Structures are given as C-alpha cells and as structure tokens.
Amino acid sequence: MNYKEIYNQKLLDIEGVLSKIESGDSLVVGMAAAEPVGLLSNLHLIKDSVQDVTVxxxxxxxxxxxxxxxxxxxSPFRSExxxxxxxxxxxxxxxxxTYIPNNLHMAATDLMQARRVNIYCGSATPMDNKGCMSLALGNVYEKDILEHADMVILEINENLPRTHGDTVVHINDVDFLYEYNAPLIEVPSAEASEVEKKIGEFIADLIENGSTIQLGIGGIPNAIAQFLTDKKELGVHTELMTEGIVDLIEAGVITNSQKSLWKDKCIASFVMGTQRLYDFVDNNLAVEVHRGRIVNDPYIVAKNKKMVSINTALSVDLTGQVCSEAFGHQQxxxxxxxxxxHRGxxxxxxxxAIIAMRSSVKNDTISTIVPTLAQGSFVTIPRHDVDYIITEYGVAHLRGRSLRERTLEMIRIAHPNFRDYLKTxxxxxxxx
Structure with missing residues (x-):
C-alpha cells in the first residue's frame, strides 16, 4: 500500500483545515507543548464565518x-x-x-460522555514508511479523544521528537493533515529559591533508595532534584516528564531498575521543557509516553512499590484539607x-504522598496554612486522603492523625509570624 499517496490525498493547507470547522463544533486541541500552533495561530481567520465554536x-x-x-x-469562539x-x-x-472540573485520568472519558466531540486537532511527527506518526509530546487525553472524534486533524511538525509508548497514530485513522514546522514551545526550568531548596531538602529525606517518583514543574520540584544526587536506583512514573528528571538520569540516580511496573523505563503522559528535554526523549527506548487514563489511574500508580508523589498547594487548613487550584472560589x-x-x-x-508549599507568600504577610479554607474554596485533596505536608519549617505527617494532632503539627510547620494566630x-x- 502506498501510504505516501494516502497522506497526500489527506494533506491540506491551513485554509483548507479551517474550512472544516463549522458553527457549533466542539474542537478539542492537544495539550501544552503538543498544542497545534498552526491551527490556533490562524483560528481567528474564520471569526466572521462561524459562531459558538467551543475550543x-x-x-x-x-x-x-x-x-x-x-x-x-x-461569539465566534468559546473557551473551555x-x-x-x-x-x-x-x-x-x-x-x-470556563473550567471543566476533572481528575486527569478521567478527563477524556468524562468529556465524551457529556458531549459529542466534532473535531480533534493535535500535533504529530512526520509519517514513517509504515504509515505511522507519533503524538510526540502529549497523550494525556489526546489519543482517547482522537479515537472517538468525528474528525481527526493532525498538524505535522518535523521538529517534534518521536516518542515511544502509546503515541502511534496511523494515517488510516486520520481524516486530514497539514504541515506546520514551527519551533517547539520551550518552558525553561524555574530557578529554585532558598526557601524552595529547604523544602526540597526535607522532601529528599523522605525518598528512599529504589523509590519510584512523580515530580511536577516549578521551583520546588527543581529543588528536590538537587538533593537527590546521593540516592540510588530511583524510578519515574509521572504525569509530566521534566528536565529535572533528565538531570537525575544523567547523574545515574534514576535507573528505573527497581520499578515493579514498566521496569527500566521512565513513564509519563506528557513532556514539557526545553529543547534539551525534547532531544533526550527523541527515539529514546527508555522513555514511554502513555495515556493519562493509564499513567494517572490511581490503581495503576499504586502498583509501583515505594511510589512517592510530590505536588504543591496554594493553601492547607489545620485539619489537612488541601486547596491547590483556587483562591477562594476563583479558579x-x-x-x-x-x-x-496522591491516592495512587x-x-x-x-x-x-507529599504536598509541599511555602509557609507564607507576599513577603511573609499571608500564611498559606489557614484555620479554615477561604469561603468557596475547592478542596483538591480531602483531609482523609492527606499524608505529608511540608514547608520550609518542617514535615507534618498527618495520615491517621486526630484533628488535635493534625492541628498541632500544622502550626509547628507554619511561618513563625502566624503560629500564635493559628493557635488562637x-x-x-x-x-x-
């Protein structure tokens, strides 16, 4: 079969792709570094010919x-x-x-039961001689949506790395393609502050040799990496593959040799960082990108022995309720x-399961540890799920503790400026 001929039959220019979008369509686009830059950069060109296209x-x-x-x-476009x-x-x-509340591993499934997805558009590598393309930098929800959308459009970018795992899409499963060789979106690592380094040091003390870790992005995860250089045989099972992970692999800290699931491989559902990271994952058999429905399923996460999840929060109350996504009711x-x-x-x-945060913000004028969450706050992690809370002042292990014990532990790791207030x-x- 001549896959190149099929490819050419489905190949459009950007105007042809835009003509496929109709009023009332629900258009799902790839995530973060996998977003279709060409489509999104030109989407405004159809503003006078469509109405209520939900992106x-x-x-x-x-x-x-x-x-x-x-x-x-x-209006021409809506945003969700x-x-x-x-x-x-x-x-x-x-x-x-507007925001769609979700647990990430169910994001695609929940959306598809709520509505019909008319179009999926994401980025992919050029096709190989077997008719296959790689979704490259993202598979959080992308492949699940792609398999159920009425129409599949792929933005082919020769700059994308070809990643392994569950990222393959065959030309027969694509309706239309267009070529847009844009530079990849780079997100440099955030420099860790002295406070974040202290938090990172506390976290590193909890990570045992042979653990499998999940790291996010930002100053605190970067700080953690600095303090893991004396660890041995760590593994990676993470939603996000970051540059800090590459540092630890090159230092010989991450080997994935002791993992109980996907031994010898780093597992992620999306990749975001600088060109160094993208070059590292390119055709790297030791890194696999799988669906968020799999990577983030708590029951699959839990199959990794000595799994350590590290996330951040905006505020935590004295009983351990964690809000990581909003200020009061403001998402x-x-x-x-x-x-x-966390649950996995x-x-x-x-x-x-670790939640790490600064004890205060705005030059130590606002405490992130509060008596009760602000009115209207959304609870990201319920208090009955909480395990470790860490600030630059120490580690509070709340799992299984009474309300009294939790309260005293949270006051102990609060900023000194607020401890008397919190006690009162x-x-x-x-x-x-």
Missing part, C-alpha cells in the same frame, strides 16, 4: 489572536479548559472562559493529576 484546551502555552474573539455566548495556564486564566478572569489552575497521583502513592506498598483560631474552632 477545549489544557494548559495552552502561547498567546493566540483568537482569544480576542472568545466569549461565553453569541481542563487546566488554566496563563492565557486561559486571563480569559477566565474576564468571564470569557487559578486545576486539579490536574494531583489527586490521581498512598495505596502503594511503602508509598508516600484553633482553640476557637475547638480543634485543640
């Missing part, structure tokens, strides 16, 4: 012209997201976007895979 996204990394034409109703990046957050604050990010990984780690044999409030609430 479903997750952590968009670039500013696009079509944002100017988004509104909740009677599973996780607010900077650009979706700006739309949300203006009342022009800021999203649940993402935090609760998935708790169920793991010898596992640990705790007494008023009857916690101690």
């Amino acid at each position: 479903v996204s997750c952590l968009l990394l670039m500013e696009y012209e079509y944002y100017k034409h988004v509104d909740k109703e009677h 997201t599973w996780y607010l990046g900077n650009y979706e957050r700006a739309l949300f604050k203006e009342g022009k976007a 800021y990010t999203g649940t993402g895979g935090q609760l998935d990984m 780690a708790i169920m793991s044999e010898g596992g640990k 409030e705790a007494e008023k609430l009857g916690f101690i």
Whole structure:
C-alpha cells in the first residue's frame, strides 16, 4: 500500500483545515507543548464565518489572536479548559472562559460522555514508511479523544521528537493533515529559591533508595532534584516528564531498575521543557509516553512499590484539607493529576504522598496554612486522603492523625509570624 499517496490525498493547507470547522463544533486541541500552533495561530481567520465554536484546551502555552474573539455566548469562539495556564486564566478572569472540573485520568472519558466531540486537532511527527506518526509530546487525553472524534486533524511538525509508548497514530485513522514546522514551545526550568531548596531538602529525606517518583514543574520540584544526587536506583512514573528528571538520569540516580511496573523505563503522559528535554526523549527506548487514563489511574500508580508523589498547594487548613487550584472560589489552575497521583502513592506498598508549599507568600504577610479554607474554596485533596505536608519549617505527617494532632503539627510547620494566630483560631474552632 502506498501510504505516501494516502497522506497526500489527506494533506491540506491551513485554509483548507479551517474550512472544516463549522458553527457549533466542539474542537478539542492537544495539550501544552503538543498544542497545534498552526491551527490556533490562524483560528481567528474564520471569526466572521462561524459562531459558538467551543475550543477545549489544557494548559495552552502561547498567546493566540483568537482569544480576542472568545466569549461565553453569541461569539465566534468559546473557551473551555481542563487546566488554566496563563492565557486561559486571563480569559477566565474576564468571564470569557470556563473550567471543566476533572481528575486527569478521567478527563477524556468524562468529556465524551457529556458531549459529542466534532473535531480533534493535535500535533504529530512526520509519517514513517509504515504509515505511522507519533503524538510526540502529549497523550494525556489526546489519543482517547482522537479515537472517538468525528474528525481527526493532525498538524505535522518535523521538529517534534518521536516518542515511544502509546503515541502511534496511523494515517488510516486520520481524516486530514497539514504541515506546520514551527519551533517547539520551550518552558525553561524555574530557578529554585532558598526557601524552595529547604523544602526540597526535607522532601529528599523522605525518598528512599529504589523509590519510584512523580515530580511536577516549578521551583520546588527543581529543588528536590538537587538533593537527590546521593540516592540510588530511583524510578519515574509521572504525569509530566521534566528536565529535572533528565538531570537525575544523567547523574545515574534514576535507573528505573527497581520499578515493579514498566521496569527500566521512565513513564509519563506528557513532556514539557526545553529543547534539551525534547532531544533526550527523541527515539529514546527508555522513555514511554502513555495515556493519562493509564499513567494517572490511581490503581495503576499504586502498583509501583515505594511510589512517592510530590505536588504543591496554594493553601492547607489545620485539619489537612488541601486547596491547590483556587483562591477562594476563583479558579487559578486545576486539579490536574494531583489527586490521581496522591491516592495512587498512598495505596502503594511503602508509598508516600507529599504536598509541599511555602509557609507564607507576599513577603511573609499571608500564611498559606489557614484555620479554615477561604469561603468557596475547592478542596483538591480531602483531609482523609492527606499524608505529608511540608514547608520550609518542617514535615507534618498527618495520615491517621486526630484533628488535635493534625492541628498541632500544622502550626509547628507554619511561618513563625502566624503560629500564635493559628493557635488562637484553633482553640476557637475547638480543634485543640
């Protein structure tokens, strides 16, 4: 079979691709570094010919012209997201976007039971001589949506790395393609502050040799990597593959040799970082990208012995309720895979679930440890699921503890400026 001929029959220019989008369509696009830059950069060109096209996204990394034409109703485009990046957050604050509550491993499944997905558009590598392309940098929800959408459009970018795992898409399963060789979106690692380094040191003390770890992105995860250099035979099972993981692999710390699941391989559902990271995962048999439905399933996560999940939070109350996604009722990010990984780690044999955060913000004027969560706050991790809470002042192990014990532990790791206040409030609430 001549796959190149089939490819050419399905190949369109960007105008041809845009002509496939109709009023009322639900358009799901690839996530983060896997977003289809060409389509999104040109989507505004059809603003006068469509109405109520819903763009479903997750952590968009670039500013696009079509944002100017988004509104909740009677507009060319609507915006819905599973996780607010900077650009979706700006739309949300203006009342022009809405959030889809989700646990990441169920994001695609839940969306598809709620509505019909008319079009999926994501990025992929050029086709090989077997008719196959790789979804490259993202498979959180991408392949699940792709397999059920009415129409599949792929943006072919020769700069994308070819990743292994469950990223293969065959030309026969694609309706249309277009070529757009844009530079890959790079997200440099955040520099760890002195406070974050202290937190990283506490976390590293909890990680045993032979553990399997999940690291997020930001200063705290980067700080953790700095303090893991004396560890041995760590493994990786993570939602996000980051540059810090590459550092630890090159230092000989991460070997994946002791993993009980996917031995000898790093497992992730999406990749985001700099070109160094993208070059590292390119055709690397020791790295596999699988569906978020699999990677983040708590029961699959739990099959990794000594699984350690490390996530951050915006605020935690004295009983251990964790809010990682909002300020009061104002959505800021999203649940993402935090609760998935957290629960999986708790169920793991010898596992640990860690929530790490600064004890205060805004020059130590606001405590992140609070008597009760602000009114309207969304609980990301319920208090009955919480395990370890860490600040720069120490480690509070709350799992199995009484309300009194939890309260005293949380006050102990709070910023000194707020400990007396928290104790007074705790007494008023009857916690101690």
